[in-house]
Amino acid sequence: MGSSGQPPLTADALRTASSARGGSRAFWPGSGRRRRIVVAGLAVLLIAVAAGVISLTRGSSAPQLKYGLIPDWLPKPTVPVGRIVQASAAHRWLAIEGDTVSVRLARGRVMATVVGPALPSNIPQAAQEDDVETSPGTFTVTLASASGVVPLGAHAFTIIENGHILRARVSGIGGRPLPARVTPGGPVTLTLKAVLPEGDGSVRWAPAGGAPIVAWEFHVELD
Amino acid sequence: MKANRAGRSARFAIAAAAVLSAAAIPIVSASASPRLSHHRGHFRAPRRDGVGIRPGKIKHVWLIVLENKAYDATFTGLNNNTYLWQTLPSQGALLKNYYGTGHSSLDNYLSLVSGQAPEPDDQDDCPAYTAFAGSVDMSGSLWSNPNYGQMTSAAGPNAAPGANGCVYPASVPTLLNQLDAAHLSWKGYAQDLGNPDPTGSAAHDAGTQYCGAPDATVGPTGASGTDYPNPSSADATDQYVAKHFPFGWFESILQSGDCDPAHVANLFDPTNGLYHDLQSLSTTPAFSFITPNNCSDGHDAVCHGNNLSGGFADPNTPNAPVNYTGGLYSADLFLEHVIPEIEASPAFRDGGLIDITFDEAYPPFTYSSDSFANSTTEPPNAATSLISDSAGENLFGHNVNWEPTGPNTPLAKNAAGDELYPGPGYNEYLDRPSNCVAQTVPSQPAGTCILGGGSLVPGAATETASAAAGTSTIDDNSIVATDVGRPAAGTGIPAGAFVGQVTDTPVTATAPNGSGPGDLVDTGSFTLVDGSGDPLDTTGAVTSVTLGARTPATDPLYDATDATTGGGVTGSVLISPYIRPGTVSTRYYNHYSWLRTMEDLFDVARYSPGLDGQGHIGYAAQPGLAPFGRDVFTNPKGHPMNAPGYHWHG
Numbered sequence: 081m082g083s084s085g086q087p088p089l090t091a092d093a094l095r096t097a098s099s100a101r102g103g104s105r106a107f108w109p110g111s112g113r114r115r116r117i118v119v120a121g122l123a124v125l126l127i128a129v130a131a132g133v134i135s136l137t138r139g140s141s142a143p144q145l146k147y148g149l150i151p152d153w154l155p156k157p158t159v160p161v162g163r164i165v166q167a168s169a170a171h172r173w174l175a176i177e178g179d180t181v182s183v184r185l186a187r188g189r190v191m192a193t194v195v196g197p198a199l200p201s202n203i204p205q206a207a208q209e210d211d212v213e214t215s216p217g218t219f220t221v222t223l224a225s226a227s228g229v230v231p232l233g234a235h236a237f238t239i240i241e242n243g244h245i246l247r248a249r250v251s252g253i254g255g256r257p258l259p260a261r262v263t264p265g266g267p268v269t270l271t272l273k274a275v276l277p278e279g280d281g282s283v284r285w286a287p288a289g290g291a292p293i294v295a296w297e298f299h300v301e302l303d
Numbered sequence: 304m305k306a307n308r309a310g311r312s313a314r315f316a317i318a319a320a321a322v323l324s325a326a327a328i329p330i331v332s333a334s335a336s337p338r339l340s341h342h343r344g345h346f347r348a349p350r351r352d353g354v355g356i357r358p359g360k361i362k363h364v365w366l367i368v369l370e371n372k373a374y375d376a377t378f379t380g381l382n383n384n385t386y387l388w389q390t391l392p393s394q395g396a397l398l399k400n401y402y403g404t405g406h407s408s409l410d411n412y413l414s415l416v417s418g419q420a421p422e423p424d425d426q427d428d429c430p431a432y433t434a435f436a437g438s439v440d441m442s443g444s445l446w447s448n449p450n451y452g453q454m455t456s457a458a459g460p461n462a463a464p465g466a467n468g469c470v471y472p473a474s475v476p477t478l479l480n481q482l483d484a485a486h487l488s489w490k491g492y493a494q495d496l497g498n499p500d501p502t503g504s505a506a507h508d509a510g511t512q513y514c515g516a517p518d519a520t521v522g523p524t525g526a527s528g529t530d531y532p533n534p535s536s537a538d539a540t541d542q543y544v545a546k547h548f549p550f551g552w553f554e555s556i557l558q559s560g561d562c563d564p565a566h567v568a569n570l571f572d573p574t575n576g577l578y579h580d581l582q583s584l585s586t587t588p589a590f591s592f593i594t595p596n597n598c599s600d601g602h603d604a605v606c607h608g609n610n611l612s613g614g615f616a617d618p619n620t621p622n623a624p625v626n627y628t629g630g631l632y633s634a635d636l637f638l639e640h641v642i643p644e645i646e647a648s649p650a651f652r653d654g655g656l657i658d659i660t661f662d663e664a665y666p667p668f669t670y671s672s673d674s675f676a677n678s679t680t681e682p683p684n685a686a687t688s689l690i691s692d693s694a695g696e697n698l699f700g701h702n703v704n705w706e707p708t709g710p711n712t713p714l715a716k717n718a719a720g721d722e723l724y725p726g727p728g729y730n731e732y733l734d735r736p737s738n739c740v741a742q743t744v745p746s747q748p749a750g751t752c753i754l755g756g757g758s759l760v761p762g763a764a765t766e767t768a769s770a771a772a773g774t775s776t777i778d779d780n781s782i783v784a785t786d787v788g789r790p791a792a793g794t795g796i797p798a799g800a801f802v803g804q805v806t807d808t809p810v811t812a813t814a815p816n817g818s819g820p821g822d823l824v825d826t827g828s829f830t831l832v833d834g835s836g837d838p839l840d841t842t843g844a845v846t847s848v849t850l851g852a853r854t855p856a857t858d859p860l861y862d863a864t865d866a867t868t869g870g871g872v873t874g875s876v877l878i879s880p881y882i883r884p885g886t887v888s889t890r891y892y893n894h895y896s897w898l899r900t901m902e903d904l905f906d907v908a909r910y911s912p913g914l915d916g917q918g919h920i921g922y923a924a925q926p927g928l929a930p931f932g933r934d935v936f937t938n939p940k941g942h943p944m945n946a947p948g949y950h951w952h953g
Contacts, residue, residue, distance in 0.1 A: 091809075
């Protein structure tokens with residue numbers, strides 16, 4: 081190990097070679113009179129070349145490459161960007177589980193996220209209904225960055241799957257009772273537990289009662 | 304000899320004419336790229352070593368380095384990263400077998416720009432900013448000496464972290480020095496570089512004038528981290544970390560005079576940042592190294608500061624965030640902002656190449672909270688974790704699961720077949736025997752150690768948990784996929800219970816990292832089971848659970864015999880007019896291949912011959928190493944600069 085034989089390739093050496101010679105060894109061989117003669121000749125050549133370039137540039141229709149134009153050959157993004165969407169009573173929103181929705185209420189605002197359902201690994205045959213397999217499932221609801229008044233009630237959440245309204249047990253994490261409203265700023269996490277059949281459904285939230293402002297679609301597969 | 308000299312003179316004359324005429328172009332044509340114009344076909348074609356496009360066609364490269372994800376976590380949609388997973392590969396080439404060269408972070412960044420192999424201090428992310436003592440091994444040749452051109456630690460092979468030092472001496476060149484020599488412009492952009500730190504926090508960088516280094520001076524080899532701090536974690540106002548920005552770790556750069564705003568800048572600086580520089584060809588560097596902050600690069604699962612989720616007030620000013628989720632979610636937010644900015648630039652249309660890559664792989668499980676969900680295809684065990692410590696490259700046309708270890712992290716086994724050293728992979732995701740230090744059975748030299756960045760076989764631990772009486776489901780946000788099978792005990796938990804199926808559910812982080820409730824990106828729970836795997840019900844309310852210690856026999860991450868040879872498979876995406884959208888390559892590449900590709904694309908051999916006379920330094924000069932070939936550059940004719948486009952409104 082260690083240095084021996086030829087000298088190491090160093091950055092200093094690179095830089096020194098470059099600055100002293102203006103280029104690589106391949107470009108600047110020899111020395112002295114031959115080099116001066118060649119350089120003098122090249123100076124003349126340079127003027128001619130530069131003049132030609134000027135002429136070509138002025139006479140051509142070179143593309144004006146300006147900022148702000150994305151090439152057409154690039155496929156346009158097909159997936160939505162900017163994942164935070166807005167929802168209100170006047171502008172209800174259908175989301176997919178996992179989406180965060182900024183929900184505007186009459187006297188407040190909150191970021192709402194529903195994730196799930198989480199299913200147990202060994203799905204028990206907990207119930208049979210019209211020969212449809214079912215499983216207990218858990219949704220996690222996170223309400224964050226709240227401002228103003230954001231009421232919170234178990235009755236505000238409903239789960240609809242395959243056209244049926246399912247009973248959901250709504251509680252805080254660890255089975256704690258729900259607060260009456262979301263504390264400004266701090267997040268509130270709650271769970272919705274229900275027995276879910278295989279199929280498609282949605283978790284709906286109507287914080288002010290009446291029609292839901294936002295619904296999160298989900299899908300259950302039990303095989 | 305005479306004829307040879309005449310030929311050299313002729314070549315010299317032509318070359319010099321081209322250089323001089325190229326130098327004239329900026330005077331007369333504002334649309335030209337002055338520092339690249341000497342590539343425009345005046346010379347004989349340079350030597351080709353398999354790079355898939357003629358040198359000179361690619362005139363601008365933007366490299367964006369993200370953090371710590373295995374291919375299975377990156378390009379499978381596991382982590383809510385649709386833009387990286389689907390959109391970007393549809394625009395360019397997906398390299399499915401792109402490998403990091405080591406663990407942990409810093410050694411990968413240094414390998415990228417220098418071709419130097421990992422060494423223990425860099426693998427440890429250099430908690431002390433100190434000089435790397437040693438010499439460059441130039442004995443023999445590339446063909447006779449596997450360590451030819453590699454920095455060899457004065458502390459010897461496999462020395463403990465802290466004994467080697469971190470900052471490479473001036474005798475170690477980098478790609479940036481090669482670009483300087485070739486009169487090509489380059490710039491390092493780092494998000495949050497120079498940002499103020501909260502009162503009382505250690506500064507993350509010493510300033511632009513120090514190339515993003517954590518300290519203004521390089522400490523002596525072996526100095527403590529207290530004297531030479533290198534905060535490797537983000538804070539609320541400054542999420543830049545020096546271990547993800549390579550420039551300050553080479554004296555060849557520190558001493559070059561390049562540590563100035565023209566070469567190193569805050570990514571969002573209005574007058575020196577990326578968006579500013581993209582506005583015209585003349586302000587866009589030939590090579591741009593882009594380091595997102597510790598949130599935007601996907602490193603932090605929960606961000607300490609802004610994750611860009613609130614959008615931007617203008618191209619350089621993020622709004623306040625609406626959540627703090629990190630990982631590939633925040634990486635997507637970053638890419639969705641930056642990539643269209645680059646694609647809308649004249650430099651991209653004029654021979655641009657965007658490269659989004661990762662420093663190193665990371666297993667696709669939640670047990671380290673870096674992935675939001677558990678892979679459904681890779682079970683959480685030692686065998687699948689080893690994939691994230693594997694190596695790969697293409698030599699002489701063959702894909703090989705191998706890379707040179709270098710002189711400082713060689714591998715070796717004892718008589719029992721156990722690995723004695725961490726190697727380039729640093730044993731990052733495995734549990735090794737805990738008695739390896741000063742190992743006596745079998746007898747090993749003092750200091751022999753096969754432990755690396757990975758954890759020891761975990762001991763007993765008590766975690767906060769919750770469950771009502773009479774249920775088999777325990778809520779435990781600390782539970783991870785590799786805890787399955789550990790004994791579980793505590794109030795409300797019956798005797799003979801074990802951790803069964805673990806479920807991790809992604810949630811949105813609603814609070815900054817370390818701030819308490821809300822600073823998590825997944826909630827966890829597990830099923831309580833008996834020794835037969837059947838569910839057990841709790842006997843009372845549960846508020847905590849004590850997980851029993853593992854043994855090598857029951858630890859799914861225990862592995863004593865398999866070598867950890869590299870940085871694992873991460874995947875990489877490249878976008879260019881010279882790449883057909885939707886290209887997929889399965890050829891093996893790694894950071895050394897990337898460096899070789901850059902050296903070829905920019906034809907640096909004209910000015911710096913490198914170790915092989917073809918412009919390659921470090922392990923980029925491995926004989927037979929494949930640069931990115933025609934499998935990547937699948938549209939060699941390119942798209943015309945003035946092809947139709949559509950307006951982008953950032």
